[in-house]
Amino acid sequence: MLAHEKISAAIRDANADGRTALVPFVTAGYPQPDEFMATLESIAGIGDVVEIGVPFSDPMADGMTIQRSSFAAIENGVTLRWIFEQLDGNHIDTPLLMMSYLNPLLAFGYEKLAERARETGVCGFIVPDLPYEESADLRAALEAQGLGLVQLVTPATPAGRRKMLAEASRGFVYAVTITGITGGDDGLPADLAGYLDAVTAASPIPVCAGFGIRAADDVRNVGRHAAGAIVGSALVEVLERGENPAEFLQSLTLAAR
Amino acid sequence: MLAHEKISAAIRDANADGRTALVPFVTAGYPQPDEFMATLESIAGIGDVVEIGVPFSDPMADGMTIQRSSFAAIENGVTLRWIFEQLDGNHIDTPLLMMSYLNPLLAFGYEKLAERARETGVCGFIVPDLPYEESADLRAALEAQGLGLVQLVTPATPAGRRKMLAEASRGFVYAVTITGITGGDDGLPADLAGYLDAVTAASPIPVCAGFGIRAADDVRNVGRHAAGAIVGSALVEVLERGENPAEFLQSLTLAAR
């Protein structure tokens, strides 16, 4: 099984189990670098796939919460190199995804990136500022190691493009549920069901919904029309408040049934 | 004897007496309006001719001292009309001169001005912002009452114009000793003697030197080459300090011998 297939498989397993797959996101090394692996392991114990956010100085697609966590992590010396070092020799079974803006990946070098990812159990990447059209080089490098590049679709994506992106995506298709940035609390759009159904119909791999999923109700809502729910800002806020992330995720899994 | 001839005569009398004529200047109603006549009388007891300054809101040719006194007098309600009222029925023998900017005279009306002047013992006018070329109307009105319009000459006045002004002047010729404004304490110019001699030579009437005469030495210096010395800012400063103007003038008369 290729690395990115592990992601799809984990989601399908959850669904087969009667659950909406839960995909928690955590900014690497936040709030404290020395707690990173412990936090990751505890989250991976609950989530079906875990997204690790690589902090970046210019998180243009993120809301205030993730921005703050990103800046704090950078301040604390968290880098892509450091993250891989932490992941070295980990025993996490849950497939890991990295979410990173393009520039840190460029600086690291695509080939080395793919190698280190494979070595450390990272099965794929989400690169929010890399649209499909600019992604050929990175995709090639990742594919050489069996890794996936997750594509995003949005409610505003036209049908043709939606299909193209869904087919190009690996691991899962990231269906952005609102046309805003991460961390808004405007709730989910009214036509959510139709939208998610359409993405699912276009997609050969599972579809996970993300952006604005903050509570059990949200998970329940998207769970009816998507294979998985991505929980980002809400989880980072839990970490920010010094609360227990596992407890928070546990409360969502009830809804995921 | 015409009114303006009284001025010339008073100066000539002083000279005949072996003295430089002393021409003190006082801003009307300064520092206190109710002391005006007393101050004037005491000054007139020493000066050969007395200049009464009509306060004006825009004393462009005056230095800070006289500006200040002028503004203070206006604040205290001193106007040309008020000055004439004070002078009504006065018993001062010394010829009086009024020094006023043109606008208060325009506002008062030239004919009424000349009448009131004649009635109150004012023998002539000095109008610092009225050059000869613009003075025909005022001169005509004053002459109709025998009053004089004193012309000024300066060290920068060319010889031809100097002669013209000296001949047009009535009462005396006002020889400005410095090319600055009143109240400077730069002292008197080096070529003072030559300058005053030249004005005197051009003039059918006595020449009085003014601007920057502050002390006995100055009176002595100009006295060698002019018929009279005009003392303005220095006297106003004495009033400003609340000192006795008569005493100050007395100290100058010693030098005037």
Place this chain on the structure above:
Amino acid sequence: MSSVIKSSESEELLQALLDGRLPDERGRFGPFGGRYIPETLVPAFERLEQGVREHLPSESFQEDYARELREWVGRPTALSFAPRLSERWGTEVWIKREDLAHTGAHKINNAIGQALLAKRLGAERVIAETGAGQHGVASAAACARLGLPCRVYMGAVDIERQAPNVDRMHRLGAEVFPVESGDKTLRAAIDEALREWVSDPAGIYYLLGSAVGAHPYPYLVRELQSVIGKESREQMTRQAGGLPDAAFACVGGGSNAIGLFYPLLNDPIELIGVEAGGIGNGLGENAATLATGTPGVLQGSYSIILQDKDGNVQETQSVSAGLDYSGVGPEHALLQAVGRVKYVAASDDEALEALEELCELEGILTALETAHAYAYAKKWSVDNPVKRVLIGNSGRGDKDMPTLTKYPPRTRKHAGA
């Protein structure tokens, strides 16, 4: 004005004006103008008058002047059609953009012209007065351009309300001399500059900033500012397809207004000068000299001035420092007396409102002075719909920000999410 000009003379004077025969030899615009100055200043003014007579008409001066206007000042300034203002006012509005001239107002036309003259007259240094600071900045810039030292007299009150311009003058290498005497505004600054001039009439050139003062200043400044009207005339014909029905300019001393009006005097255009109506009609509450003043002599010329019955000059009040002056140029006094130009006032509030309207409809932040012209032009347009109007936009409003911040825009959005 019946007291000053008999109606029989009026027509003759108007004709003399239209024929370009005024001022006369003595610097008179009919009864107005002349030269009321201390004898100490007579040689300085005679030298200046002679210099003006010799150099101003000379081809070499005019060439230099035209080149500086073109290459450095940025002339011709644009003529803007104002589509949204036109719609709002129900008329066709054209704007002559002196705000786009170097340093931000029409003042530079005069400053660079006189600085060129100062150079030709061999002056060692230049002094100037300023109210709003625009003329001070213009003088400082023109003197820098020509390598002349420059000192600007500015009232202490104006220094405070026009802080940005004070900084600009300093940057441009000029000395700003705070005037603490008199009313501490423009009038006191002029007096102080005149006093300084007396101290060295040969070495100093006094660069006066408006069409006021003793002859030859009103004439000199008019000639230098007439470029505004000349360009407008040509541009209206070319861009708007014809001359305006009415032209408006704000009037402080009157330099931008005379510059706009003079080349249009012979045309069938209603000309309207707008003064500062301040906070009310009472003496001391405004600077509406022509609208409410009486004849008198102030700072060198016989004109209309704001004064009390004893001839003391009245202090003025206006939200705009550049209009805050008790006198007005003598040519305007005549233009009013003979009925060729109408002079009206706009209040502080009306000016502020007009400034805001122009900003929001046309994206032009005009000077508070200029805003008075808009305020009245709007009124006029309501009474005279579907005409074509021309407004002399004498300067930009950047300098007024310290004042304007006291009057937050009514439509201001609130910052934050």
Place this chain on the structure above:
Amino acid sequence: MSSVIKSSESEELLQALLDGRLPDERGRFGPFGGRYIPETLVPAFERLEQGVREHLPSESFQEDYARELREWVGRPTALSFAPRLSERWGTEVWIKREDLAHTGAHKINNAIGQALLAKRLGAERVIAETGAGQHGVASAAACARLGLPCRVYMGAVDIERQAPNVDRMHRLGAEVFPVESGDKTLRAAIDEALREWVSDPAGIYYLLGSAVGAHPYPYLVRELQSVIGKESREQMTRQAGGLPDAAFACVGGGSNAIGLFYPLLNDPIELIGVEAGGIGNGLGENAATLATGTPGVLQGSYSIILQDKDGNVQETQSVSAGLDYSGVGPEHALLQAVGRVKYVAASDDEALEALEELCELEGILTALETAHAYAYAKKWSVDNPVKRVLIGNSGRGDKDMPTLTKYPPRTRKHAGA
């Protein structure tokens, strides 16, 4: 740049540039440029690109644009010969006066052009980012002119150091949105504007202020700013009798520089872009992106950026808010890579000194950004005497007074008697 462009490709790319064949279909200038944006923004950018393709070349757009430039912006801006600066530098100095454009900088050329486009694209409102505030003011003015609501994102740090421009934006009816995230300067403001755009890609037009960002902005802004170089070319030929030997422009994002350089690329003119050298050569001490940066992706395009070895963007330092940016337009990256334009840096101190020199010799108070171009042009002139140089005077310095007051002019005279 050997790592990015093989020398065999270099000549070919230069030729493509000179032939006007760049950017290519994908918005690339050789390896640089492109479109690195979130999927959420893809429809917005596609709509924009299509709009640019449809409207920009259309006769009707070009007519409207030319008319706004002429009638409202005040173009052509003057080309000034600088006699005293020429003498001091020992060369012939010509200055392209974008400071005379409406609102005081070249930014308005772009702002009014894009606002016209926004109108054609049916946008309900406009958002913009600003650093020095010049682009914010220009956007506010252009939107007012066309009746579009406008919100300007501005870093909290910049809000403080460019206070006069904040006030002007408010007056012009724009909302100024303080950005407290990131570096609180231009970069954070762009991010914030992009985030906002995502919320309503159809209703919002994002009016980007420099030749940076994702395709089609670098192309669009270059096309709109090229009026600077086109006019300069024509004016130099007519006024100076020939093209310059060298042309200088300051480079922040690079819009005024590309506007000046692009129409001169085919001429035998040495082209030099001057970046902000800040307080030193160390990372974080300057904003000299091209001079000291490395390739990377920032805010939508692959270009040269200031970053650390981990790809985190470096904060910058410059006395001039408008140059204080860690990226640079991709076309400049290519122009440097192929050797057609040289990019250098001038330090804060050098810029301040140059600003002062220009003020005092030519009476032009230039923007702190622009002053960097003068600083290096002077150095170049000393090494290359008796040439003819052209400097793009991108804006005026009024907005910089709050900063400049911290650096009193060395020649400042003391007020008082």
